[in-house]
Amino acid sequence: MSEFTTPILTIKKLNKQFGSGCEQCRSKVDRKLNRNYCPNCGTIYSCRDITFDLYPGEVLGIVGESGSGKSTLMRSIYFDQPATSGEAYLQFYKEGKSNLFEESSQQKKYIRHHLMGKVYQNPVQGLRMGFTSIANIAEKMIAAENRNVESMESRGRELLNQVRIPVHRMMEAPKNFSGGMQQRVQIAKALSNNPPILLLDEVTTGLDLSVQANVLDLIKQLQRELNISMLLVSHDLGVIRMLADRTMVMLDGVIVEQGLTDQILEDPQHAYTQQLVHSLL
Known part of the structure; x- marks a missing residue:
């Protein structure tokens, strides 16, 4: 990991809610929620004032149970769904001075295809x-305005080789592949335009343990070789321990604890983190 200098990505007070809210839940001072849900109007506050930095060459883990808001956070950053409010700044885009969430849909497409790659939990x-x-792989390169068939084929071969997919299977459809191979094709696709940031959302969930280990080894190797920054979402502390330099713990849409991964695992401060760590022992 590089020396921490200027963050490559800064997220400030990101909020995502489902529902319009009511008098009982709109006020942050005296908000009456049942966890992250308003029993009065049914609004769900999936992300609440999420603030963090991601540094060059760093793997930042985000851990939490289902419904904690971690995948919603990833969807907001990758523009799969709009954030309700908040700011996002990317060092490689307009010198990190323009709030990504306020950019036009055309510019968001540019950011998504040139500056980020995402690997989804479900390869579909x-x-x-x-x-x-x-x-x-070519599809993402075309989305980034590459029109050179030769360079796309050459890059595709190189990436499939890098993620350990036999090149003789490059003309096969992922529907014929195992879950682990599908994830590796997704990783190759996400890396096709050399993005500085890779978003990984529960990429080993549902895979057999031996396949999980292979996918995690691959991610670790790629991170070392490419020195790419990664945001890694998981509910599995074992995955976080293996890959993440720093870790944020989310519960009910809020970051309850963050710090160096070793520190979080060896000396958890928040009761929920303590529970998570003890369940790993």
């Missing part, structure tokens, strides 16, 4: 299952 969300593997 990240891949076209009926396209060939190499066509899936």
Whole structure:
């Protein structure tokens, strides 16, 4: 990991709610919620004032139970859904001075295709299952305005080789692949335009343990080789321990604790983090 200098990504007070809110839950001072849910109007506050920095070459883990808001956070950052409010700044975009959430849809597409890659928990969300593997990689390159067929094919071969997919299977569709191989094709696709940031959302959930280990080894190797910054979401502290330099713990849409991963695992401060760590022992 590089020396911490200027953050590559800064998120400030990101909020995402589902529902319009009411008098009981709109005020942050005297908000009456049942966890992150308003029993009066049914509004769900999935992310509440989420603030953090991601540094060059760093893997930042985000851990929490289902419904804690971690995947909603990733969807907001990747523009899969709009944030309700908040700010996001990317060092590689307009010198980190423009709030990404306020950019036009055209600019958001540019950011999404040139400056970020995302690997989804369910490969169906990240891949076209009926396209060939190499066509899936080319699709993201075309979205980034690459029109050179030769360079796309060459890059596709290089990436499939890098993620350990046999090149003789590049013309096969991911629907014919195992879950672990589908995730590796997704990783290749996400890396196709050399983005400085990779978002990984529960990428090993549902895979057999041996397959999980292979995918995690691959991510670790790629991170070392490419020195890419990663945001890694998981409910599994074992995954976080293996990959993350720093960790944020989320509960009910709020960051309840953050720090160096070793520190969080060895000396958890918040009761929920203590519970998580003890369940790992």
